[in-house]
Amino acid sequence: EDKVVQSPLSLVVHEGDTVTLNCSYEVTNFRSLLWYKQEKKAPTFLFMLTSSGIEKKSGRLSSILDKKELFSILNITATQTGDSAIYLCAVKDGSSNTGKLIFGQGTTLQVKP
Amino acid sequence: GAGVSQSPSNKVTEKGKDVELRCDPISGHTALYWYRQSLGQGLEFLIYFQGNSAPDKSGLPSDRFSAERTGGSVSTLTIQRTQQEDSAVYLCASSLMGASGETQYFGPGTRLLVL
Numbered sequence: 714e715d716k717v718v719q720s721p722l723s724l725v726v727h728e729g730d731t732v733t734l735n736c737s738y739e740v741t742n743f744r745s746l747l748w749y750k751q752e753k754k755a756p757t758f759l760f761m762l763t764s765s766g767i768e769k770k771s772g773r774l775s776s777i778l779d780k781k782e783l784f785s786i787l788n789i790t791a792t793q794t795g796d797s798a799i800y801l802c803a804v805k806d807g808s809s810n811t812g813k814l815i816f817g818q819g820t821t822l823q824v825k826p
Numbered sequence: 827g828a829g830v831s832q833s834p835s836n837k838v839t840e841k842g843k844d845v846e847l848r849c850d851p852i853s854g855h856t857a858l859y860w861y862r863q864s865l866g867q868g869l870e871f872l873i874y875f876q877g878n879s880a881p882d883k884s885g886l887p888s889d890r891f892s893a894e895r896t897g898g899s900v901s902t903l904t905i906q907r908t909q910q911e912d913s914a915v916y917l918c919a920s921s922l923m924g925a926s927g928e929t930q931y932f933g934p935g936t937r938l939l940v941l
Binding site for chain 1: 830866871874882921928932
């Protein structure tokens with residue numbers, strides 16, 4: 714059965730710290746891996762990764778994919794309280810035409826002042 | 827509209843009642859997805875619509891769940907004879923054509939509580 718596993722499940726840090734969130738997957742027909750940030754209800758898109766070893770960067774956030782070891786990491790440097798959220802990792806299933814997403818459990822990040 | 831919208835934001839219902847949840851996708855998006863997020867869980871795929879094609883209902887947990895998409899735009903997710911385990915946030919997402927390389931954009935969700 715296809716699955717996506719995130720770690721840690723929760724994390725508490727102080728402003729200015731750097732955090733690394735992990736996502737591993739076992740998906741038969743991998744198409745891409747996506748990261749979302751969920752603050753209240755609507756997950757907002759962060760990154761889509763399809764190729765190994767190519768870092769995607771947006772401000773203080775960056776992410777990279779390793780298709781050989783089947784994982785991705787999301788890094789946040791110089792964390793701020795506004796980074797507090799649930800970070801969701803999802804893998805797009807390419808075995809059908811639907812492109813449905815298989816989600817991990819999420820990592821809840823709390824950044825304290 | 828600017829983004830995916832959903833209504834109601836919150837719904838409290840009694841066990842055994844039917845509920846309808848609505849999703850308005852981003853204008854021009856032909857692909858629409860429903861997901862469910864139970865407490866402490868990741869998002870779980872429910873159903874997918876793409877244009878006039880037959881929907882992919884493979885994620886619907888039971889025959890009490892059904893969904894329609896009228897006119898290729900608005901979608902309604904219906905849960906009949908609700909149970910307490912149906913309590914969750916129901917999220918809708920849309921993408922331009924449903925191709926596997928596209929990003930899905932999510933609505934704010936409907937928080938359903940079944941008493």
